Amino acid sequence: MPTVSSEELAAAAGVNSAKLRKDFSYLGSYGTRGVGYDVEYLVYQISRELGLTQDWPIVMVGIGNLGAALANYGGFASRGFRVAALIDADPAMTGKSVAGMAVQHADELEKIVDENGVSIGVIATPAGAAQQVCDRLVAAGVTSILNFAPTVLTVPDGVDVRKVDLSIELQILAFHEQRKAGDAADEGESPVEGGVGVGGPAAKVTEPAPGSSDRKGPDGDVPAVMPA
Amino acid sequence: MPTVSSEELAAAAGVNSAKLRKDFSYLGSYGTRGVGYDVEYLVYQISRELGLTQDWPIVMVGIGNLGAALANYGGFASRGFRVAALIDADPAMTGKSVAGMAVQHADELEKIVDENGVSIGVIATPAGAAQQVCDRLVAAGVTSILNFAPTVLTVPDGVDVRKVDLSIELQILAFHEQRKAGDAADEGESPVEGGVGVGGPAAKVTEPAPGSSDRKGPDGDVPAVMPA
DNA sequence: CAGTGTGAAATGCTTCACAGCT
DNA sequence: AGCTGTGAAGCATTTCACACTG
Numbered sequence: 001m002p003t004v005s006s007e008e009l010a011a012a013a014g015v016n017s018a019k020l021r022k023d024f025s026y027l028g029s030y031g032t033r034g035v036g037y038d039v040e041y042l043v044y045q046i047s048r049e050l051g052l053t054q055d056w057p058i059v060m061v062g063i064g065n066l067g068a069a070l071a072n073y074g075g076f077a078s079r080g081f082r083v084a085a086l087i088d089a090d091p092a093m094t095g096k097s098v099a100g101m102a103v104q105h106a107d108e109l110e111k112i113v114d115e116n117g118v119s120i121g122v123i124a125t126p127a128g129a130a131q132q133v134c135d136r137l138v139a140a141g142v143t144s145i146l147n148f149a150p151t152v153l154t155v156p157d158g159v160d161v162r163k164v165d166l167s168i169e170l171q172i173l174a175f176h177e178q179r180k181a182g183d184a185a186d187e188g189e190s191p192v193e194g195g196v197g198v199g200g201p202a203a204k205v206t207e208p209a210p211g212s213s214d215r216k217g218p219d220g221d222v223p224a225v226m227p228a
Numbered sequence: 229m230p231t232v233s234s235e236e237l238a239a240a241a242g243v244n245s246a247k248l249r250k251d252f253s254y255l256g257s258y259g260t261r262g263v264g265y266d267v268e269y270l271v272y273q274i275s276r277e278l279g280l281t282q283d284w285p286i287v288m289v290g291i292g293n294l295g296a297a298l299a300n301y302g303g304f305a306s307r308g309f310r311v312a313a314l315i316d317a318d319p320a321m322t323g324k325s326v327a328g329m330a331v332q333h334a335d336e337l338e339k340i341v342d343e344n345g346v347s348i349g350v351i352a353t354p355a356g357a358a359q360q361v362c363d364r365l366v367a368a369g370v371t372s373i374l375n376f377a378p379t380v381l382t383v384p385d386g387v388d389v390r391k392v393d394l395s396i397e398l399q400i401l402a403f404h405e406q407r408k409a410g411d412a413a414d415e416g417e418s419p420v421e422g423g424v425g426v427g428g429p430a431a432k433v434t435e436p437a438p439g440s441s442d443r444k445g446p447d448g449d450v451p452a453v454m455p456a
Numbered sequence: 457c458a459g460t461g462t463g464a465a466a467t468g469c470t471t472c473a474c475a476g477c478t
Numbered sequence: 479a480g481c482t483g484t485g486a487a488g489c490a491t492t493t494c495a496c497a498c499t500g
Binding site for chain 2: 050051052054056058064065066068069070072073074075076079080081119120122143144145146150160162164165166167169170171172173174175176177178180
Binding site: 235250253257263 | 459
């Protein structure tokens with residue numbers, strides 16, 4: 001498939017084709033009128049804009065179950081991320097092989113960041129260690145941090161933090177489950193009488209399949225992640 | 229602190245106080261004019277609306293590093309989730325203890341779902357097994373699925389799926405890093421001449437601290453998770 | 457008097473619809 | 479003829495501002 005139309009892409013993504021065209025137009029005019037978008041060229045342009053064509057060395061701190069899972073996660077390499085080092089504070093972990101890499105001790109943190117020009121760090125430590133690790137990463141020169149520990153990190157201006165809470169997604173599902181059950185039993189719970197219900201009147205719970213054009217509803221509005 | 233005002237809460241959350249009051253008003257009138265909101269009562273009402281006061285039995289399928297990390301994750305229990313069972317297809321895993329629970333074999337899946345009245349399933353298997361596991365969960369009566377496997381799942385109408393891609397957050401950080409670097413060098417890359425840049429003119433990269441009222445910017449607009 | 461709850465205004469985002477290009 | 483790119487209309491969300499209440 002050498003080219004693709006906004007209509008086809010929009011159907012696949014479940015959005016309006018005009019929105020898709022307008023969004024693309026912010027990146028530039030990469031389409032051809034009467035034809036559509038050249039797939040290869042479009043993919044390259046979007047990849048470049050998103051930073052996927054760059055090589056991003058990252059360090060991962062805290063090689064427990066989650067850290068190991070992340071280190072083994074295939075999606076990183078294919079999106080331009082290169083794990084420069086796995087770091088753990090536990091001396092018993094030092095030298096162990098995880099995802100084909102030897103775990104290094106936390107003492108090496110500053111040296112690793114400096115020598116590899118790392119600007120992005122991933123924290124997968126227990127909550128208690130996270131702020132301390134964060135401070136050291138920042139002091140060493142890291143300016144973006146992805147935090148999986150259940151703590152809100154404090155960082156100086158100019159440093160980005162994103163916090164991932166793995167339970168929030170479950171909560172969103174549970175919220176919808178509750179509504180499924182409540183709808184069936186004519187929910188005698190809401191204290192709002194004739195007002196606008198949460199999520200609008202008779203909120204649709206079922207997720208639209210990919211390709212459906214109905215992407216309305218409360219689902220996409222709930223971010224899984226918040227800036228710290 | 230027995231009561232709290234919309235102004236205080238809004239400052240803490242980094243949003244406008246009017247928005248906060250309007251949002252709360254959709255749940256009912258739980259505030260007292262001239263005083264504020266009773267903290268305990270408010271927490272209870274919000275918890276109830278979100279479904280946190282219910283007990284949600286869940287099953288987790290695929291007890292590799294990620295599954296184990298999730299099973300050990302403390303945030304679940306505190307939000308009303310109860311891990312009813314850990315399931316893995318590998319016979320070598322059966323009976324092993326993870327997060328204080330014995331792993332059960334996949335053969336038991338239907339029985340477990342049925343006996344525990346499970347309506348939410350978590351899939352942390354390799355990509356290849358995910359659809360098959362999903363089908364079995366759905367057939368057994370599960371109506372909400374949280375998918376950590378890097379596959380788009382197909383489900384019948386009435387079943388909710390949420391897909392979590394752990395690399396998307398990294399990508400968002402990398403995107404901002406790229407802009408930090410680009411801004412310093414007067415970015416000679418954008419093909420848009422005088423148009424509206426992605427994220428608006430001179431997009432602010434620095435994350436606002438909690439408590440800041442400036443929550444504008446492209447950050448919150450990028451969902452980490454998409455409906456499948 | 458302090459602070460909620462909420463119409464109405466302001467702002468922002470999405471969709472329409474069509475001129476313009478290939 | 480077909481499909482992009484985009485002003486303008488339509489719709490939704492956010493904020494203002496103030497009547498009302500404990």
